Amino acid sequence: MTPRGAATKLxxxxxxxxxxxxxxxxxxxxxxxxxxxxTSKSQLYHYFTDKDALVREVIDFQTRRILQAxxxxxxxxxxxxxxxxxxxxxxxxxxxxxxxGGCPIGSLANELATQSEExxxxxxxxxxxxxxIIEAGLARMKEQGQIIxxxxxxxxxxxxxxxxxxxxxxxxxxxxxKPLELAFDMALSHIERYAARSAxxxxxxxxxxN
Amino acid sequence: MTPRGAATKLxxxxxxxxxxxxxxxxxxxxxxxxxxxxTSKSQLYHYFTDKDALVREVIDFQTRRILQAxxxxxxxxxxxxxxxxxxxxxxxxxxxxxxxGGCPIGSLANELATQSEExxxxxxxxxxxxxxIIEAGLARMKEQGQIIxxxxxxxxxxxxxxxxxxxxxxxxxxxxxKPLELAFDMALSHIERYAARSAxxxxxxxxxxN
DNA sequence: GTAGAAGTGGACTGTCAAGTCCATTTTTTG
DNA sequence: CAAAAAATGGACTTGACAGTCCACTTCTAC
Numbered sequence: 181m182t183p184r185g186a187a188t189k190l191x192x193x194x195x196x197x198x199x200x201x202x203x204x205x206x207x208x209x210x211x212x213x214x215x216x217x218x219t220s221k222s223q224l225y226h227y228f229t230d231k232d233a234l235v236r237e238v239i240d241f242q243t244r245r246i247l248q249a250x251x252x253x254x255x256x257x258x259x260x261x262x263x264x265x266x267x268x269x270x271x272x273x274x275x276x277x278x279x280x281g282g283c284p285i286g287s288l289a290n291e292l293a294t295q296s297e298e299x300x301x302x303x304x305x306x307x308x309x310x311x312x313i314i315e316a317g318l319a320r321m322k323e324q325g326q327i328i329x330x331x332x333x334x335x336x337x338x339x340x341x342x343x344x345x346x347x348x349x350x351x352x353x354x355x356x357x358k359p360l361e362l363a364f365d366m367a368l369s370h371i372e373r374y375a376a377r378s379a380x381x382x383x384x385x386x387x388x389x390n
Numbered sequence: 391m392t393p394r395g396a397a398t399k400l401x402x403x404x405x406x407x408x409x410x411x412x413x414x415x416x417x418x419x420x421x422x423x424x425x426x427x428x429t430s431k432s433q434l435y436h437y438f439t440d441k442d443a444l445v446r447e448v449i450d451f452q453t454r455r456i457l458q459a460x461x462x463x464x465x466x467x468x469x470x471x472x473x474x475x476x477x478x479x480x481x482x483x484x485x486x487x488x489x490x491g492g493c494p495i496g497s498l499a500n501e502l503a504t505q506s507e508e509x510x511x512x513x514x515x516x517x518x519x520x521x522x523i524i525e526a527g528l529a530r531m532k533e534q535g536q537i538i539x540x541x542x543x544x545x546x547x548x549x550x551x552x553x554x555x556x557x558x559x560x561x562x563x564x565x566x567x568k569p570l571e572l573a574f575d576m577a578l579s580h581i582e583r584y585a586a587r588s589a590x591x592x593x594x595x596x597x598x599x600n
Numbered sequence: 601g602t603a604g605a606a607g608t609g610g611a612c613t614g615t616c617a618a619g620t621c622c623a624t625t626t627t628t629t630g
Numbered sequence: 631c632a633a634a635a636a637a638t639g640g641a642c643t644t645g646a647c648a649g650t651c652c653a654c655t656t657c658t659a660c
Contacts, residue, residue: 182627185637204501206416209617220639221619231618280504289563290500291414294490304564335572338560342573343549346556350548353499354514362545363552369583370576392657395607419647430609431649441648 189227191217197238201281204291205235235292236302242284243306249273250313257317258324260372267364274348275357282352285310286345311337318371331374343367399437401427407448411491414501415445445502446512452494453516459483460523467527468534470582477574484558485567492562495520496555521547528581541584553577 181189195217199208210224210231228234253266281287285306292299314337321327347363391399405427409418420434420441438444463476491497495516502509524547531537557573 182636184627188637202504204416204504206414207505210619211617222621222640223638225619226637282500282503286559287500290492290497290559293492293563294412294414295417300563307560307563338569339553339557339572339576342556342560342569343553343576344556345559346552346554346573347549349496349500349555349559350517350552353503353510353517359548359552362549363556366549366553366580367576370580373579392606394657398607420649421647432608432610432651435649436607 185227188219188223192219192224192227192234193237193241196234197241197284200235200238200288201242201284205238205288206291210234232296232298235288236299239285239288239299239302239306242288243302243309246283246285247306247309247313250310254313254317257320259321259326260368260375263317263368263371267368270344270364271357271361274351274360280352283345283348286348307341311341314340325376327371327374328376336371336374339370340367395437398429398433402429402434402437402444403447403451406444407451407494410445410448410498411452411494415448415498416501420444442506442508445498446509449495449498449509449512449516452498453512453519456493456495457516457519457523460520464523464527467530469531469536470578470585473527473578473581477578480554480574481567481571484561484570490562493555493558496558517551521551524550535586537581537584538586546581546584549580550577 192213196208196213199212199216210221213224213234214220224234228237250266250270253262253269257263257266285303288299289303289307292303311334315333318327318331318333318337322329322331322333327333343363343366344360347360350359350363351357402423406418406423409422409426420431423434423444424430434444438447460476460480463472463479467473467476495513498509499513499517502513521544525543528537528541528543528547532539532541532543537543553573553576554570557570560569560573561567
């Protein structure tokens with residue numbers, strides 16, 4: 181594939197991602213993609229076998245975007261303050277672009293989970309990766325002795341992600357960021373239940389076995 | 391409208407509700423509704439002005455169903471044990487019928503929030519009613535002195551509903567009830583943070599003003 | 601029982617969107 | 631530069647589906 185071809189393909193995926201976000205996968209028509217990306221039918225079918233394949237690339241594209249953005253806040257997670265900064269960023273991002281379509285991944289999961297096994301697989305993987313980077317951040321805090329050793333970081337991160345998704349959904353419906361804020365705050369205070377007593381101690385004694 | 395007419399209309403709505411649940415509003419075709427409900431095109435347009443109107447009736451229908459089922463567990467909420475029973479029921483219901491489509495209200499909210507203002511309004515009202523009966527239950531526990539007076543039951547119930555919705559969404563994607571269970575457990579322990587020290591005391595002194 | 605209303609059947613229309621096909625242009629490579 | 635590969639343009643086919651229309655049947659009320 182030549183650079184020009186790669187650019188065209190990327191332009192199509194980016195355009196499709198916007199349309200899917202705004203209208204959902206089903207309501208996005210290829211004619212719209214053609215017009216908005218200034219391409220022709222044959223180009224779409226040159227780069228993607230069919231519409232489903234394009235949607236799958238959109239899933240991949242959005243997953244990368246979201247994971248990357250979240251990773252910035254979670255990769256070097258080292259305090260409850262940093263956790264709070266992450267929360268504030270998510271809320272702000274939702275406020276800014278999220279007025280319309282909620283979470284790209286969550287919305288697609290909702291729409292496609294019952295429609296396409298392939299899409300569902302991709303989206304499950306996306307969620308796993310997302311909850312994975314949350315968990316990695318919590319694991320780091322555990323290593324630093326800020327979170328008690330007995331905390332089940334995997335379970336916690338799943339619950340946190342669920343709160344975020346539910347919060348975004350309610351906020352999307354109500355067009356009000358408050359549900360997301362409340363849900364996220366609940367998730368953070370849930371994490372704080374596992375805070376070690378001495379927040380700065382590097383070695384926390386494993387007093388509480390799991 | 392004669393009894394026969396009312397029965398036909400109900401049959402159409404029930405059938406449409408099933409189809410919307412299984413495939414989403416957009417993917418449900420009126421031809422399918424006709425076939426599954428053993429009606430004709432003219433009947434659909436006799437009882438509903440258009441497809442959107444039918445979908446709105448489906449929203450109403452599902453809202454009633456869900457609220458009623460939840461109300462059974464929340465109307466006489468009087469203990470943390472009862473709260474737990476509610477959780478178990480939701481999880482069981484999700485396990486049983488929820489393998490396919492998640493929460494009917496949540497799924498529709500996700501699909502229609504960006505498509506139709508009328509539908510969005512209805513769904514916001516549904517969510518408000520749902521969180522309202524949760525709040526009413528918590529308020530009752532507060533009156534009984536099981537929850538401290540300073541607890542913001544409205545904020546708590548919104549966060550709880552968000553956790554449920556997010557949990558159901560992740561469970562729908564993963565086809566595994568664990569995310570819902572974890573999210574719901576988080577929500578319950580969030581409520582328990584507001585438990586009064588003496589769980590049985592009828593009059594709790596308002597020591598902590600809000 | 602008869603008129604009018606309520607309920608029903610199903611053919612038909614128009615539109616929109618996915619996917620096919622072939623011709624043409626542009627780029628790469630030997 | 632010439633041949634092959636990559637990229638592009640856009641007309642055309644096919645099918646699905648919302649919505650219309652009119653004829654017909656079954657009730658209800660007087």
